[in-house]
Amino acid sequence: MARDYSRTSRIADQLQRELAQLIQFEVKDPRLGMVTVSHVKVSKDLGFADVYITVLPLNGKDEAEAIIDSLKVLNNAAGFLRGELCRNVQLRAMPQLRFHFDETIERGRHLHHLIEAAIRQENQSASKDADEE
Structure with missing residues (x-):
C-alpha cells in the first residue's frame, strides 16, 4: 500500500x-x-x-x-x-x-462529437424503419 x-x-x-x-x-x-x-x-x-x-x-x-x-x-x-x-x-x-x-481535451471533444453523430444516425435509421412498417 x-x-x-x-x-x-x-x-x-x-x-x-x-x-x-x-x-x-x-x-x-x-x-x-x-x-x-x-x-x-x-x-x-x-x-x-x-x-x-x-x-x-x-x-x-x-x-x-x-x-x-x-x-x-x-x-x-x-x-x-x-x-x-x-x-x-x-x-x-x-x-x-x-x-x-x-491534446486530451481536444481528443475527448472529437470523440464526443463522433458518438453523438452515431447516436443521431442510429435514431434516424430507427425512425425510418418504424415509418416503413
Whole structure:
C-alpha cells in the first residue's frame, strides 16, 4: 500500500500547484493566453518535468496561434520558472521544465462529437424503419 502514491507523483502534484500560481501571477507576457496546467509528469531520476498545458485564446487570436505563442513564452520562461520553483519547493535537484500542449481535451471533444453523430444516425435509421412498417 505504501507504493500507491510514489515520490515522483507527489513531486509532480506539488510542481503543478506551484507552476499554476507562478504562471498566473509572475509571467507578464502579453502573448500568453489563459493557461491551465493540466498535468505534470516527472521522470524517475527527477531530471525532467513534462508540463502539459491547455490554452484559452485571448484578444481574438486563433486557437492554434495562441497555443504556439503560449508554448514559446513558457519555454522561454522555463529558466525563470525553474528558479522560482527552487525557492518555493525544497528539492535537492529541480527538474528541467518542458512544456507541451495537452491534446486530451481536444481528443475527448472529437470523440464526443463522433458518438453523438452515431447516436443521431442510429435514431434516424430507427425512425425510418418504424415509418416503413
